[in-house]
Amino acid sequence: MTGALLEVRDLTATFNRDGVPSQVVNGISFDIAPGEAVGFVGESGCGKSVTARSIMRLAPEGSSVEWSGRILFRGQDLLALDEHAMRDVRGRRIAMVFQDPMASLNPVMTIGAQLDDMLCRHTGLSRRAARRRAVELLDLVGIRDPAHRADDYPHQFSGGMRQRVLIAIAVSCQPDLLIADEPTTALDVTVQAQILRLLMRLRRELGMALMLITHDFGVIAGMVARVYVMHGGDIVESGAVDALFAAPRHAYTRALLDAVPRIETAGRRA
Amino acid sequence: MTIGLAMFAALVLVVLLGPLLAPYSPSKTSPDSLAGPSAAHWLGTDSIGRDVLSRLIVGGRGTLLITFVAVALALAVGLVLGLVSGYVGGRVDVVIMRVLDVVFAFPVFLLAIAVVAALGPTLRNLILTIAIVYTPTLARVVRGPVLSVKRWDHVEAARSVGVGEFAIALRHVLPMVISPILVQTSLTLANTIFTVTALSFLGLGPPPPDPNWGSMLADARQFMELAPLTVIGPAAAIVFASLTFIVLANGLREMLDVQGR
Numbered sequence: 001m002t003g004a005l006l007e008v009r010d011l012t013a014t015f016n017r018d019g020v021p022s023q024v025v026n027g028i029s030f031d032i033a034p035g036e037a038v039g040f041v042g043e044s045g046c047g048k049s050v051t052a053r054s055i056m057r058l059a060p061e062g063s064s065v066e067w068s069g070r071i072l073f074r075g076q077d078l079l080a081l082d083e084h085a086m087r088d089v090r091g092r093r094i095a096m097v098f099q100d101p102m103a104s105l106n107p108v109m110t111i112g113a114q115l116d117d118m119l120c121r122h123t124g125l126s127r128r129a130a131r132r133r134a135v136e137l138l139d140l141v142g143i144r145d146p147a148h149r150a151d152d153y154p155h156q157f158s159g160g161m162r163q164r165v166l167i168a169i170a171v172s173c174q175p176d177l178l179i180a181d182e183p184t185t186a187l188d189v190t191v192q193a194q195i196l197r198l199l200m201r202l203r204r205e206l207g208m209a210l211m212l213i214t215h216d217f218g219v220i221a222g223m224v225a226r227v228y229v230m231h232g233g234d235i236v237e238s239g240a241v242d243a244l245f246a247a248p249r250h251a252y253t254r255a256l257l258d259a260v261p262r263i264e265t266a267g268r269r270a
Numbered sequence: 271m272t273i274g275l276a277m278f279a280a281l282v283l284v285v286l287l288g289p290l291l292a293p294y295s296p297s298k299t300s301p302d303s304l305a306g307p308s309a310a311h312w313l314g315t316d317s318i319g320r321d322v323l324s325r326l327i328v329g330g331r332g333t334l335l336i337t338f339v340a341v342a343l344a345l346a347v348g349l350v351l352g353l354v355s356g357y358v359g360g361r362v363d364v365v366i367m368r369v370l371d372v373v374f375a376f377p378v379f380l381l382a383i384a385v386v387a388a389l390g391p392t393l394r395n396l397i398l399t400i401a402i403v404y405t406p407t408l409a410r411v412v413r414g415p416v417l418s419v420k421r422w423d424h425v426e427a428a429r430s431v432g433v434g435e436f437a438i439a440l441r442h443v444l445p446m447v448i449s450p451i452l453v454q455t456s457l458t459l460a461n462t463i464f465t466v467t468a469l470s471f472l473g474l475g476p477p478p479p480d481p482n483w484g485s486m487l488a489d490a491r492q493f494m495e496l497a498p499l500t501v502i503g504p505a506a507a508i509v510f511a512s513l514t515f516i517v518l519a520n521g522l523r524e525m526l527d528v529q530g531r
Contacts, residue, residue: 056430061421091431098430103423108445117441118431169431 005176005209006032006055010069013050017063024050026233027069032177037203037210039220039241041256042230048213051230052179055211056096057086074176092122095170097199099182101162105154111138111165112150115172122173137168141198160191164198171202178203179211184219196223217260221245229253274518281334281514288331295324315497316490322503329481330507336397336476337462343401344408345455351405352412357420357439367413370406378403378465386474393476400465404458411454415447422446449526456519460512467508483508 013025025047032038040048050065057078059065071078078089098104106114115134119125125133131150138146141164154162163183170178180199184192200223203210212224220227220241227244229237229252237250248254284291302315316322355366373381385399419425420443428442469475470484483504490500 058426058429061426087432087434089432090429091433096427096430098423098427100423104427106424106428106442106445109441117433121432166427169427 003033004031004072005034005036005074006211007072008051008055008069009072011051011054011071012068013047013054014066014068015063016066021066024233025054028230028233028235029069030228030235030238032209032211034176035203035207035209036226037200037212037224039224039227040211040213040230041215041217041220041227043215043256046230047233048230049181052096052181052211052213055177055179056090056094057081088122091118091170091175092173093175094177094179095173095175096179096181097163097166097170097183100186101159101166102186104166105162107154110151110153111157115150115165115169118169118172133172134168137172138165140171140202141165141168142194143168159187160194163187163191163195167195167198167202171206171208174206175208177209177211179213181213182215183212185214185216192219199223217245217257229256272521274514274521277510277514278518281330281511284327285331285334285338288328291327316486316493316500322486322500325481325486326483326503326507329483329486329504330511332476332480333463333466333470333483334511336393336400336466337459340397340400340466341404341455341459341462343397344404344458345451347401348405348408349412349451352409353416353439353444355409356413356416357435357443359417363413366409370409373402374406378461379468382465382469383472383474386469391474391476396466396469396475399469400462403465404462408451408454408458411450412447415450416443419443419446449522452526453519453523456515456522460515460519463508463512463515467504 008031009029010027011025011029012023012027014021014023016022028047028051030038040051042048053059054065054067055071055073055078057067067079069079073089073093078086081089105111109117112131112134115137116127116130119130119133120127123130123133135146135150138150143149143161143164149157154165157165163186167183178199183199184195187195196219199210199212202208210224212220214220224241227238227241228235229244229250231252237244237248237253244253245257248257316325351366351370355363376384381403382399385402386395389395389399425438425442428438433442466475467482467484467487470482471488473485473488475482475484486504487501487508490497490504494501
């Protein structure tokens with residue numbers, strides 16, 4: 001596929017713990033077009049988070065991961081970049097929002113300072129200009145009174161608000177691709193909907209592609225056009241989300257769909 | 271905490287103002303030796319007629335300066351070693367920790383006596399020795415929490431936006447481990463007071479005639495029955511100084527414990 005923002009070909013990820021290799025992603029291939037929203041669904045442990053982290057070339061602390069295959073981002077193989085070049089990709093071209101907003105902010109830095117840091121690192125803005133931009137970004141993600149809240153510490157924010165802050169940090173350099181790894185799992189249901197709407201709005205406004213990772217088909221519906229279903233380190237099914245909902249071909253997809261509580265399914269069809 | 275800070279302020283004041291506060295020169299002798307307390311000599315005089323109070327004040331300055339400098343040195347080295355060891359991990363961690371284990375394995379005094387005896391009892395050697403002796407403790411106190419903090423999500427989040435490893439270690443890991451470091455530093459100060467005075471007591475401290483709580487105790491020991499104040503003075507000073515740091519450590523621990531994430 002030409003014109004793809006991200007082309008992943010035969011990606012494998014193998015953990016190596018004390019000399020014992022264990023492969024958790026088994027040669028998967030997928031594409032994400034510029035500005036496209038793509039969903040990755042699967043149970044925990046199916047390799048979807050490792051896939052996401054592989055694109056960022058992040059390994060869980062204390063473990064080492066071997067990758068093979070190619071991850072072409074705008075035609076450039078990320079797996080071939082050196083660590084220094086990779087650091088420029090992270091945050092600036094590809095950004096990530098994590099599952100647990102309570103733990104993903106530095107507890108001893110104000111959120112403004114964390115945004116400033118990010119902006120100064122990647123955009124070369126002065127401290128003062130960075131702070132102005134930080135306040136704009138907080139406003140963009142729907143933090144009320146952003147000029148004052150910028151001087152608050154993470155513990156002064158609720159979970160939903162922290163996730164908004166993390167999203168602000170992630171989109172601060174207008175990345176081409178935003179990876180959201182279970183962005184709403186740790187949040188209340190009502191807040192989940194707000195965060196998902198926010199992600200959709202930002203995707204439209206900033207024209208970035210979104211890779212949405214979740215175990216919940218309810219989250220995928222209405223958010224993305226295409227979906228990949230992962231199971232045991234493989235992509236078992238992919239396609240347009242409507243077609244997949246209407247006629248799941250793989251038994252695992254059917255099982256996942258059946259796992260969604262009924263009332264939610266009924267609500268979506270109404 | 272308030273008490274600890276007040277005691278600490280008093281100590282710092284003595285260190286800074288030392289000679290100005292002392293009523294006499296600490297080495298000025300008078301014919302009136304081993305005198306009891308009087309208006310002229312509040313704590314009496316020692317065996318060669320020097321004013322005990324003046325020697326306590328000026329000696330405290332020496333003792334505390336050695337303590338502060340040595341602990342600052344140990345903290346600087348321990349902080350770097352602990353942070354590197356914990357954060358980098360792997361072989362680096364193993365090498366650093368095993369080397370520190372070797373130092374740690376020696377009893378504090380044995381090591382201190384050996385080094386000072388080998389290199390000579392100069393001020394510089396004393397400070398170096400004490401710094402070496404306390405570096406492993408501080409390095410371990412830093413390394414432990416670093417090991418767990420580096421796995422926290424905000425570290426990965428920082429990495430995911432392109433923050434370099436050096437900046438992560440300094441800005442996202444180190445600030446999380448400050449509280450145990452502060453408490454341990456304070457306790458180390460208390461221990462160091464004892465070590466410094468004990469080494470001086472044994473004659474391995476800074477050479478005379480500079481006054482020093484440890485050597486004052488040693489000199490006064492033989493005249494204890496004639497002039498008890500010459501012993502009680504420095505002993506009380508030593509207890510006060512180490513108590514200060516213990517109280518301070520306790521206060522710090524309570525204060526930092528309630529700090530929520």
